[in-house]
Amino acid sequence: MAGPRPVVLSGPSGAGKSTLLKKLLKDYEGVFGFCVSHTTRNPRPGEEDGKDYHFVSRETMQQGINNGEFIENAEFSGNMYGTSKASVEDVQAQNLICILDVDIQGVKNIKKTDLNPIYVSIQPPSIEILEKRLRDRQTETEESLQKRLEAARLDMELSKEPGIFDIVIINDDLEEAYEKLKEVLTEEIKKVQESKKS
Numbered sequence: 001m002a003g004p005r006p007v008v009l010s011g012p013s014g015a016g017k018s019t020l021l022k023k024l025l026k027d028y029e030g031v032f033g034f035c036v037s038h039t040t041r042n043p044r045p046g047e048e049d050g051k052d053y054h055f056v057s058r059e060t061m062q063q064g065i066n067n068g069e070f071i072e073n074a075e076f077s078g079n080m081y082g083t084s085k086a087s088v089e090d091v092q093a094q095n096l097i098c099i100l101d102v103d104i105q106g107v108k109n110i111k112k113t114d115l116n117p118i119y120v121s122i123q124p125p126s127i128e129i130l131e132k133r134l135r136d137r138q139t140e141t142e143e144s145l146q147k148r149l150e151a152a153r154l155d156m157e158l159s160k161e162p163g164i165f166d167i168v169i170i171n172d173d174l175e176e177a178y179e180k181l182k183e184v185l186t187e188e189i190k191k192v193q194e195s196k197k198s
């Protein structure tokens with residue numbers, strides 16, 4: 001596929017993926033573009049339809065999947081999530097580095113495609129700290145929080161398996177984690193910046 005390599009950010013819910021990717025999008029305007037996923041979960045306060053997610057019903061999502069509109073989709077914490085071909089193409093058509101935020105099932109399914117991204121896992125320092133961050137974020141019900149912690153335990157184990165991720169970044173100190181993320185992406189960032197000059 002032409003253009004810069006996409007970036008897949010994965011890791012437990014609450015590990016800090018959105019925080020890190022929002023910093024990248026802000027600091028590198030015209031370099032990165034966020035791949036807007038579809039989800040059947042409800043928007044959180046401040047989330048915008050079409051920007052954070054395409055918020056859709058199960059019926060609409062299932063129809064899209066049946067029509068072959070998604071490169072991957074998964075069930076997470078009682079809701080459907082998926083990456084549409086159109087969302088990836090929107091970003092790639094602008095010659096931007098496409099950032100995808102997907103769970104571990106998404107990582108496994110993207111590996112079966114020809115997307116060829118850089119795989120980054122963002123991990124919390126510990127499950128206790130993850131739980132505190134999720135509680136402090138005040139976005140989840142107790143049930144949703146418990147489901148996310150359960151998924152997190154599995155994700156934390158799988159991220160240790162060699163060969164799945166190009167890099168695993170422990171998000172303890174935010175600035176340090178951000179520096180590490182930028183370092184992994186230096187080559188692709190340069191490519192886009194150079195291509196914009198010419």
Ligand code: ADP
Nearest residue numbers: 013014015016017018019133137171172173174
């Ligand atoms: P994710 O997108 O992976 O679910 P978020 O980016 O929403 O996670 O981060 C979860 C919560 O933790 C947010 O409230 C965020 O402000 C906070 N957070 C993120 N990184 C750090 C960090 N390094 N130290 C402390 N709090 C953090």
Ligand code: 5GP
Nearest residue numbers: 013037074076081082083101102103105106
């Ligand atoms: P949240 O509800 O916190 O926004 O996201 C929950 C989980 O779903 C996170 O692990 C996030 O990475 C994942 N996710 C978001 N979009 C997608 C997607 O398009 N596909 C897959 N497989 N997972 C996604």
